[in-house]
Amino acid sequence: MRTRVTFADWILSAIMVILVLVTVIPLLNALALSFSSNMAAVQPGVHLWPKEFSTIGYQTAWRKLQFWRPFFNSIYVTAVGSFLHMAVCAMAAYCLMYGDFPLRKPIIWLMLLSMTVPGEAIMLPLYIVNRQLGLLNTFTSLIVAGMASGFTILLLLNYFRTVPVSLMEAARLDGAGDFTIFTKVVLPVSKPGLAAVGLFQIVGRWNQFREPLLYITNKAKTTIQIALREVTMLSDATSGTDVVLANTRMAGVVIGVSILIIVFPFIQKHFVQGIVLGATKE
């Protein structure tokens, strides 16, 4: 609309550049340190570029600190958990499309209840429930956590409602059952909604912290965020024979966001849906 670039526009651009720098510099610092040699990592000075390029930090984190184990554990838990979450919530949302389905009201009440009571408030009762079910120190406890969510069901329901009723009716006249209509008619039309849910599930489950903190004590079953926390906390320790250098710690951080980097390009398209989905976890 405006054709002339004014002084105010330059001020605005400067603000943008500052915002970008404030975000990027700490990330760059971590990345630069992660690729620094052991010697460079302990030298003073501002690190925004690897001083002596080396992957020793990654080797130490991956092999000596055994990050490979929590890394693959988290990939497993994230993949299975995200898929089940989508499947379970999509099926529930499909049921809610039918106004006279007898279980519609009960489902809505349960959704409202779960959205009202914050997960943190029942964190210890949930620990007790998992103990009673014998789920402590199992991946199942992490996969089952948050398997259904009122927010996801509502978001998917909004997408499902865009499917023309005539299309569903036509399928039904052709003899299709509900499950067929669900998988062959409703789901394909709702791909953008499912993609948004799936992406934010991957982010949320990869970042899952409170649940493994409570349910997992077995080292072999631990997840990436827990492993990373142990390493970054070590920096506070003044004693101890095993000093973890900055390059190893920052390599851990990079491993801790690695999956997110893969997902990120797809996330951008779903910023706005992310507002709704992100509201559940903050």
Next chain:
Amino acid sequence: MGKLRFRKYGQLYLMAVPTIIYFLVFSVYPIIQGLYTSTQKPRLLGGGVYVGLANYREVLKDRTFWQALNNTLILSGGMIALGVVIPFIVAIALHELPFPPLRKLTQTVIYTPHLFSWVVVAGIWIQVLSPDRGLVNELVKLFGGKPIHFLADTRWIRPMIILLNSWKSTGYNAVIYYAALSSLDPQIYEAATVDGATRWQKITKLTIPLLMPTVGVVFMLSAVGALRIFDQVFVLRNVATTRTINVLMTYVYDLGMVQFRLGHATAASFLVAAVGILTIGFLRRSMRVDQTDMA
């Protein structure tokens, strides 16, 4: 929808079952289980005795609880204030910026930390703020200052947690505001231009008033999270700062998982949840905004 009525629901029941079982086992049952636990006192030989509301009374008498509540209010107050105001300004700046590529870049970059876990954010910033060889303190030293223990000094830790929260969430909240701004009709602005409105007038008379309903949404989203602060404190606290930043949820965690006083801990968490739900309900009613409006 009317035509869909005459049919059997056989397969629908099967599709509804996982969700119903999940909510019953992991939402309804824990609440009942928690209420039960909160009225029990453990016996030495296992099992428990019913003690009524004794656990609740003891929580209310516990000085650590009030300290945690105090810390929670201070930290969340700061987080809500910065979380509402800074993204508001950022979104208006984004809206005003006449260079779309720079706008897209800024939006994308500042949104990124929202996707990181608090463990990652803490990992990065413990390094950046480290008193020896940390980026910030290298600059402090460059200007002749003494290194500051940002994360171990009780005077610094609260502002630091609030600022780090802002670093992580500004982009996310800015996207909410910006989404509201970009859904506005550009014709309003064109009409204002025709009427000879200056840029500043358009911001103060159009953009800001049109953005006000979204302030309510962002405030609600931040307020909902306020009593639930856990991760950021858990990963950033240390021996020196625990008393200054311990919040309600870390108090509950310590009581339950470290001291194994599950009765006390659940009583405390239920008190917090009750206060939280009432506050949110009150705010929602008085502000007439709802998260589901956005879905």
